[in-house]
Amino acid sequence: MSKLTLIIKREYLAKVKNKSFVIMTFLSPIIMVGMIALVVYLAMLNDGDKKTIAVLNEGNYFTEDFYASPSASYVKLSHLSLEEAKDSTERLGYYGLLHIPNGANMEVSAKNAYFFSKESPSDGFLDDLEAVFQNRLKQKRLESLGVSEMDYTAINKDFSIHTSTFEGKKNLKGLNEINAIVGGAFGYLIMMFIIIYGSFVMRSVIEEKTSRVIEVIISSVKPFQLMMGKIIGTSLAGITQFIIWVISASVLFGIVFLAFDLDFMALQNNENLPQAQALKMANSSMTNDIQQYADIFLQIPWLSLFVFFLVYFVLGYLIYSSIYAAIGAAVDNETDTQQFMLPVISPLMLAIYVGFISVFSNPHGPVAVGFSLFPLTSPIVMLMRLSSGIGEGGVPVWQLILSIVLLIATFFAIVWLAAKIYRIGILMYGKKPTYKDLYKWLKY
Amino acid sequence: MNSILAAKGVSKKFGDYTALNNVTLEIPKNCIYGLLGPNGAGKTTLIRIINQIAYPDSGAVYFDGELLKPEHIANIGYLPEERGLYKSMKVGEQALYLAQLKGLSKAEATKRLKYWFDKLDIGDWWNKKVQELSKGMAQKIQFVVTVLHQPKLLIFDEPFSGFDPINANLIKDEILQLKEEGASIIFSTHRMESVEELCEYIALIHQSEKILDGRLSDIKKEYKNNIFNVGLQVAEENGILHKLEETHKIWSPNYLAADQQLEFKIQLPSNDTSALLSYLAEKGKVNHFVETIPSANDIFIQTVNSKTIS
Structure with a gap:
């Protein structure tokens, strides 16, 4: 076995046998899904209690407009004064009292309507209530202009436009937003992976320095071999973790899909059907919100996202972790790393902010393109853009190739510089290095 | 050539600081060679050059008559003064790893480790983590790892530090036996009584230059x-x-x-x-x-x- 393989193996095993790594890897997906489930459950719990509203309608308008909905039910009160009605509403423990006084006409009656409640009602509830009035008033006003109730209903029918790319691939509304969110999530994941695994490398270098094992090792292997072995071994641990996450996430999502009883095959077949038929099917599925979202979800190029996640993670990680390795070699303990961290973290943070602001609004605009080519930010920004696919409507192939080529070139340059600092730094003890020292080491 | 190692006009600078200035010395085969000098004289730099951790700016080093090259690492065993082990790794695993880095096969390394662990009576440490061991215990492991690949040239930098007198004697006897078996040994220390006891030849390095070298008995005659x-x-x-x-x-x-x-x-x-x-x-x-x-x-x-x- 070559020495590099030996080092990679040791670094990989040292990482994956670590207890905290094992816990992180297997527990994180469960914790994530659990958290989401908990948030959804709590939100449902919050809105779940059905409100009972007492209605005191003293006039002749709006008599048939308040009927039970999933969130509220209405109890009609009659032959009571307003004060009596308030009292009984409170005594019965109802959520509130809607008072519609008698008026000369519907407009006046509506204008003087009041809602009484113990606590101030939520905006959502008021919107619903207002919508009932508005709907009826609008109808009344149109009626006075000679529009019948049936015509009004017909006019009010929702309209949504069908969209398509030039090649006939059906676009769905909301796809861009969902793309942006998924891309953002992947970009963020890459940043987290680079920072987490980069600091793993740094800590491992510092450990070798403080435990003084370093000189024993480099009397057998070249410092460059040790550095590369460490970086590669740690990145393999990262890839292992990512793959475990992808698999367990797919399994968990599978369970969710089964729970919602969605027809996977029907959804996937959509793409292969002739256009007209696909549109028809899409139309019919519009009735089902969940199905629609699932459809969008499946349109995201997951496979290429995963593949390019690995490509950009590996390249971005190689660049950043060699910088981390050089920092680890230069210092004696972790507290001394602070002064060098800012320049490392800055491009990553910049990439995230640029990504969230400009990639969200215009994924293929000049700023987004620029940052997705610049090697220190491209792993994050390019991945955010990639959620809209490759080729037409997505990232042009030449940009993808150019950004990868630039990344590889940068990798070689950075590794060459980092190895020089590393080689000197690992044998330097006791002195807190400055940037000037690092520059000097480059010339040794 | 009868020397295991020869340095010819070796110089090394770090920036403006001269660590070694035109050092020439010859280490005969099958002897214990004391490399002496005050702190900061340049001994460690010279040792690092021999181990190809650092490279000379000028001059050359010959190993067994050949210009020093990376393959010679397998024939050199080095116990640095600043030494340690991976704290969270198990003793046996770690010894195997370090031995394999020196080019031994896993099977051969296991066999030889068993022999040494039995010899030094430390067989039951195999599955212990290094952080559970005392300093002296860890030093023993390091000694074993240094000599395990049966190198022609052994370099010990302060080998007795961290040992109690009994274990120091044990290690001293092992060093003498290694010499009997044909190894050449460079011995760097500040403890003059062990120089007196062990070294046949010495070299004295001071302020980056070699100021004295030769057979210890000859030097003594000269200094009478x-x-x-x-x-x-x-x-x-x-x-x-x-x-x-x-x-x-x-x-x-x-x-x-x-x-x-x-x-x-x-x-x-x-x-x-x-x-x-x-x-x-x-x-x-x-x-x-x-x-x-x-x-x-x-x-x-x-x-x-x-x-x-x-």
């Missing part, structure tokens, strides 16, 4: 300055010392009346002792007459002090 310890049995002192002081330098004279013994140190102009001996024999009975031989410690201090550039 004809000083003799004398014990003379006489009934009375009778101005013997006074007479001698006219022509010679005398130190620490002492007359023990009870034993009728006169003791002193005397320096002669040459190592011709016959005149003095016959004079003394006239006066009384010579109980002892011994030439003082400088210790390695004396030579170290004397040479370093005389060569220090102030």
